[in-house]
Amino acid sequence: MEPVSANPSAPPPAHHVHALRRFNRYFTRRIGALDDHYLGQDRPLGEARLLFEIGGEGASLRELRSRLGLDAGYLSRMVRALETQGLVRVTVHPHDNRLRVAELTAAGRTEVTEQNRLADELAEGLLAGLGGRQRDELTAALGAAQRLLRLAAITVVRVDGASRDARDCLAAYAADIDARFPEGFDPAALVRPHEVSGDAGAFLVAYEEGRPVACGALRRLEPGVGEIRHVWVHPDARRLGLARRVLRGLEEHAGALGCTVVRLDTHAVLTEAQAMYRACGYTEIPRYDDNVYAAHWFEKRLPSAAKP
Amino acid sequence: MEPVSANPSAPPPAHHVHALRRFNRYFTRRIGALDDHYLGQDRPLGEARLLFEIGGEGASLRELRSRLGLDAGYLSRMVRALETQGLVRVTVHPHDNRLRVAELTAAGRTEVTEQNRLADELAEGLLAGLGGRQRDELTAALGAAQRLLRLAAITVVRVDGASRDARDCLAAYAADIDARFPEGFDPAALVRPHEVSGDAGAFLVAYEEGRPVACGALRRLEPGVGEIRHVWVHPDARRLGLARRVLRGLEEHAGALGCTVVRLDTHAVLTEAQAMYRACGYTEIPRYDDNVYAAHWFEKRLPSAAKP
DNA sequence: ATATTCCTTTGACTTTAGTCAAAGGAAAGT
DNA sequence: ACTTTCCTTTGACTAAAGTCAAAGGAATAT
Numbered sequence: 001m002e003p004v005s006a007n008p009s010a011p012p013p014a015h016h017v018h019a020l021r022r023f024n025r026y027f028t029r030r031i032g033a034l035d036d037h038y039l040g041q042d043r044p045l046g047e048a049r050l051l052f053e054i055g056g057e058g059a060s061l062r063e064l065r066s067r068l069g070l071d072a073g074y075l076s077r078m079v080r081a082l083e084t085q086g087l088v089r090v091t092v093h094p095h096d097n098r099l100r101v102a103e104l105t106a107a108g109r110t111e112v113t114e115q116n117r118l119a120d121e122l123a124e125g126l127l128a129g130l131g132g133r134q135r136d137e138l139t140a141a142l143g144a145a146q147r148l149l150r151l152a153a154i155t156v157v158r159v160d161g162a163s164r165d166a167r168d169c170l171a172a173y174a175a176d177i178d179a180r181f182p183e184g185f186d187p188a189a190l191v192r193p194h195e196v197s198g199d200a201g202a203f204l205v206a207y208e209e210g211r212p213v214a215c216g217a218l219r220r221l222e223p224g225v226g227e228i229r230h231v232w233v234h235p236d237a238r239r240l241g242l243a244r245r246v247l248r249g250l251e252e253h254a255g256a257l258g259c260t261v262v263r264l265d266t267h268a269v270l271t272e273a274q275a276m277y278r279a280c281g282y283t284e285i286p287r288y289d290d291n292v293y294a295a296h297w298f299e300k301r302l303p304s305a306a307k308p
Numbered sequence: 309m310e311p312v313s314a315n316p317s318a319p320p321p322a323h324h325v326h327a328l329r330r331f332n333r334y335f336t337r338r339i340g341a342l343d344d345h346y347l348g349q350d351r352p353l354g355e356a357r358l359l360f361e362i363g364g365e366g367a368s369l370r371e372l373r374s375r376l377g378l379d380a381g382y383l384s385r386m387v388r389a390l391e392t393q394g395l396v397r398v399t400v401h402p403h404d405n406r407l408r409v410a411e412l413t414a415a416g417r418t419e420v421t422e423q424n425r426l427a428d429e430l431a432e433g434l435l436a437g438l439g440g441r442q443r444d445e446l447t448a449a450l451g452a453a454q455r456l457l458r459l460a461a462i463t464v465v466r467v468d469g470a471s472r473d474a475r476d477c478l479a480a481y482a483a484d485i486d487a488r489f490p491e492g493f494d495p496a497a498l499v500r501p502h503e504v505s506g507d508a509g510a511f512l513v514a515y516e517e518g519r520p521v522a523c524g525a526l527r528r529l530e531p532g533v534g535e536i537r538h539v540w541v542h543p544d545a546r547r548l549g550l551a552r553r554v555l556r557g558l559e560e561h562a563g564a565l566g567c568t569v570v571r572l573d574t575h576a577v578l579t580e581a582q583a584m585y586r587a588c589g590y591t592e593i594p595r596y597d598d599n600v601y602a603a604h605w606f607e608k609r610l611p612s613a614a615k616p
Numbered sequence: 617a618t619a620t621t622c623c624t625t626t627g628a629c630t631t632t633a634g635t636c637a638a639a640g641g642a643a644a645g646t
Numbered sequence: 647a648c649t650t651t652c653c654t655t656t657g658a659c660t661a662a663a664g665t666c667a668a669a670g671g672a673a674t675a676t
Contacts, residue, residue: 011436012431012436016431016443016446017428017431017432017435019446019450020431020435020450021431022454023450023454026454027454030457031457044633060653061653061654062653065653070633070634071633071634071635071636072653072655073634073635073637073655075654076655077656096642096653097643098641098642098643098652098653099652099653100653100654120325123320123324126460127324127328127460128460129461130456134456134460135320137456138328138453138456138457138460139324141449141452141453141456142327142331142449142453143331145331145453146331148438149334149339149446150334151437151438152434152435152438152442152446153437241442354662354664355662368623369624373623378664379666380623380624380625381625381627381664381666383624384625385625385626388625404622404623404673405671405672405673406622406623406671407622407623408623
């Protein structure tokens, strides 16, 4: 896996760094601390967090371990403690006897609900000091900040078209558009791994905290002409501007593979995608393939790789 | 001290509460955690935080205790530990032999600098994932959020005009405008405590985390006419919209004291203040007093207290 | 001057949080 | 079938964080 345009720009100017640190200091002191102390009520923080993380659906110990970053032994003991307190029930995983699954009992659920109520109350108390317009502003600012922080944490890397993550992404993509296209979607229309690997093309996957959240494929149509396909973003990661990042990465790879033009097609129902392609410099062209799902065809001339 | 328009509005809508909690969860997990772990490097977190809090200027143990919320005994031991490591020097307070003051030694300063460098690096790494425009957006969003969170934490209360905090605020106000008015300012022109206490008027102080950060006074000019004076905001708390809050509070008190009109004057150099008064519904009127510092006079007719 | 309040230190604990290694049962790869 | 890899449990610790109460010197209030 090689990172794609990892650092597109020079180191960030100091004032951004300071703004982030200032905010961090203020926020963790004012809010984070409060949250933790009040939530914990009568329970060690570790246990409170664990309960919260088990949540309504339950979770395997393995998952809890990775989500909370805990030592296996430590977690095992904590779960046992919660079990003897009657808050948690532990069973073996139905499909894999190595795994155990922790679920909340009724008492556990009550406690988590109470935790949530307290946290809500705390947040309400905080917001009570603001007027309606100011609350709107705050919510908007926090939303924007979170969006950008998430985006900053996502890395786009090139992977082999036959890799596990690539296949998973394509499967999710296929399921997604199958549900969206009125006529459904036949996975046979997906690119073959060899078309997007090695010198033939490229397959990019975006990772957020280790999980694939977006993908995009590039294959060669003819010498000098690449085709972008299967740009997909996980529902949880939409509206972050991730598709553009994947697109930019694919264009870079196209340039590196000697393409001067990239093309792509889209289905009639994917109107946001069409808008994005236009906004990214693509112009509509006549049909160039016989893709039965396509209704619009686009092309973009790549800036020739400038050498300094 | 009685709170002023403490809860001007109904409990905040759930979506604001959720937005705040969502952000809080994300932020503390992603950023806060990182920060702590990296900062601690080779040193327990408690000590690292303590070093940071002692900072360049040093601080009394008492202050450290309240800033960090630590047990006295625990703090005492931690400071001793840092002292034996040669990072901190402890001396008795020059004016109060009960107090000790902790200062950083050269070695301590080096370590804090290194801490800061690491934290900067971390922030840089985070920002590296964003483009220039996105960084600007992030900084703006964090700035707005912090401003609003601070504002939410500030409460405006009425205090006695002769109280310690009132006097401190007025002194700071006097020093402030003395530096700003070309002709200086004579503190004899300040209101007398009795003019702004009891039924005669009101004195409001805004507190942020226990410290006074703004004030404003109301006295009665003649029956039915109040005068607003000495609206002042601490330099650290400017640009939060605090002056407006104080002003609104004073207007409410004026209404409660039976005033239908409030007046105020401002100095020629305080142009932002003039703009604010206009934006808050004040209109310029002819000179109504003989205040030698005044160059503009304003008036606002108060909405008569509506009963439901 | 005397009582009271402050601030810090010390002793004696407890709880949380976390680490490391060994071991054993279960699934996956060959 | 056999090795390897996974996942969890247990034992044996350590370090950090925090609590409580007693005590003594310094300021303040009365």
